[in-house]
Amino acid sequence: MKVPGFGLSDKALRTREQPISYLMAAAVGNPDLISLAAGLVDYESLPIEVSHSLSGQILQDAKAGRIALQYGTTPGLKQLREALLAHLCKMEECEAADLGLTADNCVVTAGSQQALYIISDLLVNPGDIVITSAPTYFVYTGTLSSLGAEVLTVPMDDSGMRTDLLEELLEDLERTGRLDRVKIIYEVSYYQNPSGLSLSTERREHMVRLARRFSKHHRILVIDDAAYRELRYDGPTWPGIKRFDPENRFTATCMTFSKPFAAGYKTGYAFLPDDLVDPFLQQKGNHDFGSCNFAQHLIHRALNDGTYQTHVEKVRAAYRLKRDAMVDALAECMGDLRDEVSWTRPSGGLYVWLTLPECIDTGRDQWLFGRCLEKGVLYVPGAYCYASDPAPINRIRLSYGVVDPTSIREGVRRLAAAVREALQHDPATGRGGAARSQPTA
Amino acid sequence: MKVPGFGLSDKALRTREQPISYLMAAAVGNPDLISLAAGLVDYESLPIEVSHSLSGQILQDAKAGRIALQYGTTPGLKQLREALLAHLCKMEECEAADLGLTADNCVVTAGSQQALYIISDLLVNPGDIVITSAPTYFVYTGTLSSLGAEVLTVPMDDSGMRTDLLEELLEDLERTGRLDRVKIIYEVSYYQNPSGLSLSTERREHMVRLARRFSKHHRILVIDDAAYRELRYDGPTWPGIKRFDPENRFTATCMTFSKPFAAGYKTGYAFLPDDLVDPFLQQKGNHDFGSCNFAQHLIHRALNDGTYQTHVEKVRAAYRLKRDAMVDALAECMGDLRDEVSWTRPSGGLYVWLTLPECIDTGRDQWLFGRCLEKGVLYVPGAYCYASDPAPINRIRLSYGVVDPTSIREGVRRLAAAVREALQHDPATGRGGAARSQPTA
Helix, strand or coil: CCCCCECCCHHHHHCCCCHHHHHHHHHCCCCCCEECCCCCCCCCCCCHHHHHHHHHHHHHCHHHHHHHHCCCCCCCCHHHHHHHHHHHHHHHCCCHHHHCCCHHHEEEECHHHHHHHHHHHHHCCCCCEEEEEECCCHHHHHHHHHCCCEEEEEEEECCEECHHHHHHHHHHHHHCCCHHHEEEEEEECCCCCCCCCCCCHHHHHHHHHHHHHCCCCCECEEEEECCCCCCECCCCCCCCHHHHCCCCCCEEEEEECHHHHHHHHCCEEEECCHHHHHHHHHHHHHHCCCCCHHHHHHHHHHHHCCHHHHHHHHHHHHHHHHHHHHHHHHHHHHHHHCCCCEECCCCECCEEEEECCCCCCCCCCCHHHHHHHHHCEECEEHHHHCCCCCCCCCEEEEECCCCCHHHHHHHHHHHHHHHHHHHHECCCCCCECCCCCCCCC | CCCCCECCCHHHHHCCCCHHHHHHHHHCCCCCCEECCCCCCCCCCCCHHHHHHHHHHHHHCHHHHHHHHCCCCCCCCHHHHHHHHHHHHHHHCCCHHHHCCCHHHEEEECHHHHHHHHHHHHHCCCCCEEEEEECCCHHHHHHHHHHCCEEEEEEEECCEECHHHHHHHHHHHHHCCCHHHEEEEEEECCCCCCCCCCCCHHHHHHHHHHHHHCCCCCECEEEEECCCCCCECCCCCCCCHHHHCCCCCCEEEEEECHHHHHHHHCCEEEECCHHHHHHHHHHHHHHCCCCCHHHHHHHHHHHHCCHHHHHHHHHHHHHHHHHHHHHHHHHHHHHHHCCCCEECCCCECCEEEEECCCCCCCCCCCHHHHHHHHHCEECEEHHHHCCCCCCCCCEEEEECCCCCHHHHHHHHHHHHHHHHHHHHEECCCCEECCCCCCCCC
8 A cells, every 4th residue: 555655744844954963974883983073072071970979869868859750840940940040140240130030030941952942933933034143053053944934144253243243134124124023133152152252242232232222023032042151261251141131131041051061961941031931831831841850950959069060160171171182283283274274262162163275165075074084083064054055165163072182183183184185185186286276165 | 111022933822821830820839738630640659769779870880871971862862762662562562573663763752742742743734633532631732732733522432532433523524625634643542641541452443544544645643642551550451553553654652751660750752653753853853952861871771670660560559559549539428429420440540530410610710629729629620631612511630640548538538528519509609509400511
């Protein structure tokens, strides 16, 4: 019998495989491959002793254990949400009232990704506009495509999204009668994925001011994806974008324990404006009516007894070494190419952003990517990080998250060797020499 | 400055608060209240010792601990999915090939609710039709409303959904040119929430046959919500609906560890047809790119070393006593009203379904509900469990999940006293006496 296919929904038809899945599949079967692509976190600094101690405390106490193994609530453990608010206030060096927040504005989610998903789903109808910087976090733009959003991008520089250009874009959208479609401005404001760069304080203030000014048809929400905020190694600090929204009207802040603590607990959180809380919880009620309760109890204890804070320091120290390993290796292996090759030196987070000459296409079906696989190193082609065409073809996202320092250095050496070959390589003939005089971009 | 509201998406506007939230809120502030409404699980039988032992095994082994605290994968831990397939095969007493399944058909989810959400989101455009029995699980029908589905219902009897009437409905939809909108047939096939009743074997086969026969425009999916399957106390057993779909084309089976093990791990799973797996994972990639990894490692160990199976026996024994406590108390307190009041005797699951005379409205704004709150007992008004109007007004869902046997008996006593008063009560005057001769329904 001929069996017809399923009648997939419009949304399912719009949803594409995340590009990272392809990359991960490419890595399978080569145990010697060094992945500078994976967004995984450092194994060595994962809190196994801390977790053993805290889970023991919970499960040896019959009452505490039973509460942790029972269903939680849709918004998440109340005491945890109170601790998260206190945690945010400590980072902001202010009172909750200065941010217009109470613990009821806090929701606990399945990582920060679920917060990004639900907030966007609450606001975006197909055809609505979300503005991001270019480049930006590609998992989120994949989600936006699935929701049918039109993603408009604003260039960034070393100080994050160019808010002067954001202002021009919003003025242009107003002039052309499309301002009513703008729902969200999204920024990874600390040590951005993929560039490692942060939004300057002035631009944080400017971004909120623009959201307020252009909230004419409805309110425009600034999503501050602060996933990497706590992974600071050196350099300046910045207030959260919400600091410039003292009445908590125009900003949602999304954070996670996946990076500073343990990805395995899949626990994130968000601070929302008052009138988004109930709509958010109604959606989350339909998704899962509450995230892993056991993980919430464990994280609550970690925050409360200070082991979390101690652990974050340890994580920072580990990543600082790895950041140094990557940046030092880049200088060592490609320092002489500084006229043609440049990279960021992040003061936090997990990513270095590499810019090659425009004649080198870093795409997964191109020569360089294949050569790197042969040499045993995997990177994320930068084009994935651009939500709108034409995307620059000559960028690379490198992560020092999961790989140990020795492998970071070896991975960079392999990459640099492939780049040197590419600079000599003629993509037309497959032989060396002409690429630099015959740019393909 | 006047601040406009957010421009909520059509979906957000369609999404309503789950009725259970209101009920839970009603319970706050009355510590003496006995909730026969809550769908929580038994505290006493939660696996705290088992969890302590297993988490200790994982976290004392540096390598195992690090893997469990790292990110997992979107489909879930491969070894767990293999164990889940073996677990299903053991329940079905057959080989995986007899079900057309491999471990790649299995996805691990944030409870079975996430599986229900994503499967439905994959298939349903606003205006599409999902068919459920009446009554059915109200959290799922709330999700369907949020997705914009039209929910059509088929009456049930003691053997579950009346598939003869399902056949008539499908024929009618075909005749009226609406068959192309039918995407899903949903059934809680074991110890249904809310009725406690199960779908007979004949009807399981018939349901799949109907899905196959009416898959003319596209394939119609039968969702077998088997959340309560493992909570069997006595009585017959039934094969899973998927047993009648040996090529794994027309059925998705959703299960959970929340009921038989620990709700606090928020871990469920589903077995999907081949061509739904990738679309499902793409959606899940956008939701959270994988559920709590630590919980998956823990559950995998529990399944593998047999502690899960031992624990389920303990859980069954505990609920069997509680089921008996509730059914015995109903007989004791309302046995003399058997002409007017009836209830189910479930052979598994967590729910008893009570039918009062048609003159008694059990709704939350009605006399009986208020009187029960005064007396200190909470129930779920049966009307919530009907997705389409007019809903019977005289039903009640009682749960013996979370309450201890003594409180179950006391709760039933309080409820019975209120029902006796209602039978004497005149809703027009607020005084007793006339309700039985002046039905309000």
